[in-house]
Amino acid sequence: MFLALKEIKKEKLRSGLIVAMIVLIGYLIFILTSLALGLARQNTDAINSWGITRITLNDNANVDMRQSFLTKAQVGTLTAKDALIGETATVVKSAKHKQVSAVFMGLRQQDFIARKLGLESGRRVAGKRELVADTALKLAGYKLGSKVTLNDHTFTIVGFTNNAKINVAPIVYGELSTWQTLRGIDFGPIASAVVSKPGSTRKATAGTKTYAKQTLIDKLPGYTAQTTTFVMMIAFLMVISLIIIAVFLYILTMQKLPNYAVLRVQGIPSRVLVEATVAQSVLLVLSGLVGATALTALTAVMIPASVPMAFDVPLLAAVGLGLLVMALIGGLIPIRSVLKVDPVSVIGG
Amino acid sequence: MSSFAVQHVNQVFGTGTARVQVLHDVNFEAEPGTLSLIMGPSGSGKSTFLTIAGGLLTPTSGTVTVNGVRYTDRAKKAKDALRLSEIGFILQAYHLLPYLTVADQFKLVDKVKPKGNLTPAALQNVLATLGIQDLLHKYPAELSGGQQQRVAIARALYPDPAIILADEPTAALDGSRVKVVGALLRDLAIRHHKAVVVVTHDSRLVDSADVLYQMQDGVLTKQN
Ligand SMILES: Nc1ncnc2c1ncn2[C@@H]1O[C@H](COP(=O)(O)OP(=O)(O)OP(=O)(O)O)[C@@H](O)[C@H]1O
Ligand SMILES: [Mg+2]
Numbered sequence: 001m002f003l004a005l006k007e008i009k010k011e012k013l014r015s016g017l018i019v020a021m022i023v024l025i026g027y028l029i030f031i032l033t034s035l036a037l038g039l040a041r042q043n044t045d046a047i048n049s050w051g052i053t054r055i056t057l058n059d060n061a062n063v064d065m066r067q068s069f070l071t072k073a074q075v076g077t078l079t080a081k082d083a084l085i086g087e088t089a090t091v092v093k094s095a096k097h098k099q100v101s102a103v104f105m106g107l108r109q110q111d112f113i114a115r116k117l118g119l120e121s122g123r124r125v126a127g128k129r130e131l132v133a134d135t136a137l138k139l140a141g142y143k144l145g146s147k148v149t150l151n152d153h154t155f156t157i158v159g160f161t162n163n164a165k166i167n168v169a170p171i172v173y174g175e176l177s178t179w180q181t182l183r184g185i186d187f188g189p190i191a192s193a194v195v196s197k198p199g200s201t202r203k204a205t206a207g208t209k210t211y212a213k214q215t216l217i218d219k220l221p222g223y224t225a226q227t228t229t230f231v232m233m234i235a236f237l238m239v240i241s242l243i244i245i246a247v248f249l250y251i252l253t254m255q256k257l258p259n260y261a262v263l264r265v266q267g268i269p270s271r272v273l274v275e276a277t278v279a280q281s282v283l284l285v286l287s288g289l290v291g292a293t294a295l296t297a298l299t300a301v302m303i304p305a306s307v308p309m310a311f312d313v314p315l316l317a318a319v320g321l322g323l324l325v326m327a328l329i330g331g332l333i334p335i336r337s338v339l340k341v342d343p344v345s346v347i348g349g
Numbered sequence: 350m351s352s353f354a355v356q357h358v359n360q361v362f363g364t365g366t367a368r369v370q371v372l373h374d375v376n377f378e379a380e381p382g383t384l385s386l387i388m389g390p391s392g393s394g395k396s397t398f399l400t401i402a403g404g405l406l407t408p409t410s411g412t413v414t415v416n417g418v419r420y421t422d423r424a425k426k427a428k429d430a431l432r433l434s435e436i437g438f439i440l441q442a443y444h445l446l447p448y449l450t451v452a453d454q455f456k457l458v459d460k461v462k463p464k465g466n467l468t469p470a471a472l473q474n475v476l477a478t479l480g481i482q483d484l485l486h487k488y489p490a491e492l493s494g495g496q497q498q499r500v501a502i503a504r505a506l507y508p509d510p511a512i513i514l515a516d517e518p519t520a521a522l523d524g525s526r527v528k529v530v531g532a533l534l535r536d537l538a539i540r541h542h543k544a545v546v547v548v549t550h551d552s553r554l555v556d557s558a559d560v561l562y563q564m565q566d567g568v569l570t571k572q573n
Pocket of ligand 2: 347395396397
């Protein structure tokens with residue numbers, strides 16, 4: 001530690017450059033992680049907010065709620081732990097604001113989803129012509145009381161709710177019967193899906209299939225591809241940062257080998273030199289991570305709400321720890337050279 | 350009993366046709382308070398001798414004894430420890446750690462070997478004798494060559510070793526400085542009661558020596 005601190009103190013510019021590089025790498029990884037999580041949440045927030053574990057769809061729907069239609073017989077008998085959902089893609093329009101592509105979710109007001117829907121402002125849906133919309137519509141300029149049209153039917157926004165997004169589109173919640181109207185199927189199917197909380201005793205019905213919540217999420221169009229892309233990017237960045245940090249620390253250490261040979265001549269044990277090398281790596285990487293954390297925190301405060309970023313402290317801490325471990329592995333590479341330093345090399349020719 | 354003895358040391362490098370015997374039955378003794386000078390032409394085996402004497406290389410045969418401790422059959426760690434406490438090296442290029450101030454060069458020794466080093470007063474005394482007492486907060490790059498060399502000498506003295514081994518200490522110096530360094534090393538031997546061993550091909554140092562040895566093709570002979 002003594003040698004590491006003294007060297008960092010003397011070589012301020014050199015250490016500063018390495019720390020700056022680690023700050024940038026860490027910042028990049030933190031931001032990518034937050035973007036990945038933000039995007040993932042825009043896909044899954046609504047589904048997760050319902051508190052369900054299973055979903056029943058028409059078995060010809062390929063696990064796609066929008067392609068699923070359930071008849072009264074397929075819905076069967078529901079318990080208090082089941083809820084009906086009618087989902088359809090729609091466009092929210094009004095004379096004063098720009099159009100917003102959205103997803104309409106029809107709910108029965110007595111079901112648990114409608115009852116426990118968290119409101120940011122306004123009140124719950126109380127009639128066929130009322131909607132509770134995701135706050136994304138508020139950001140787009142819509143207000144409580146705004147008159148909007150969906151498929152040429154007029155509605156009033158009576159409430160806003162947070163984090164109501166599915167597949168990156170904002171949700172407008174309304175009555176289940178409105179779903180039938182929007183779909184133009186006033187007779188026939190009564191819902192897209194039955195969703196169930198843990199402990200539901202609902203019996204399976206013919207022509208339907210029940211899936212775990214995660215299966216539904218994984219099958220959301222593009223979701224798995226996006227998540228895989230981000231995870232791969234972050235994984236590659238981790239490996240690349242390992243290589244970059246390893247190369248820098250290696251060069252730093254190689255430059256000191258003649259000095260280390262002198263210390264070995266003087267009887268300073270190899271252990272002290274190895275400790276100095278490792279301590280230096282840890283100090284530089286930790287300072288870099290602290291800087292990256294500060295930048296990320298600043299970004300989290302400054303970023304507009306419309307940018308889909310989610311800053312999850314445990315996840316970022318895990319990523320930071322991963323980076324630290326990678327850097328330590330990188331810092332261990334020059335140890336071999338330190339151990340092999342030949343003191344004889346400094347005794348005159 | 351002498352504080353430092355090299356007995357029947359042979360050193361062979363390589364095998365078969367590449368086999369060279371660099372040292373032939375070398376015997377050497379150094380007493381505290383004396384400056385021994387080992388002279389010899391290039392390639393005669395001076396550096397090899399110093400490397401073995403300093404415990405950096407185990408000879409093919411023979412022994413090195415420091416203060417009654419047989420250096421040559423110690424493990425690597427014990428050799429490090431013995432070197433740290435009993436042998437002060439003064440190297441050709443002064444080889445101070447560039448990122449430690451003069452004061453920190455001594456502090457590093459304290460970190461590794463907390464006991465048996467010079468007391469602050471004794472160190473102050475050494476620094477004053479060497480004329481470098483005002484340079485404690487400077488980095489090596491801020492010192493002149495001669496100042497660096499004197500710091501290196503103080504650094505070698507700091508663990509209070511029994512023996513000082515110097516490798517070509519005057520290689521880079523001009524005539525007047527050679528005399529100064531020679532006097533300094535001699536003073537070191539007498540005043541600090543060290544066995545000082547200097548290996549060099551610089552005949553200008555002969556005047557400062559108490560005992561003179563000649564190395565020729567790996568054979569060491571005492572001169573009178
Ligand atoms: N590791 C080694 N392997 C083989 N031969 C070696 C090795 N080290 C030294 N030698 C040989 O031993 C001989 C003595 O070398 P040494 O370095 O001891 O000479 P020296 O007296 O210090 O010379 P100089 O005054 O030039 O420094 C040389 O012929 C050299 O080539
Ligand atoms: Mg030599």
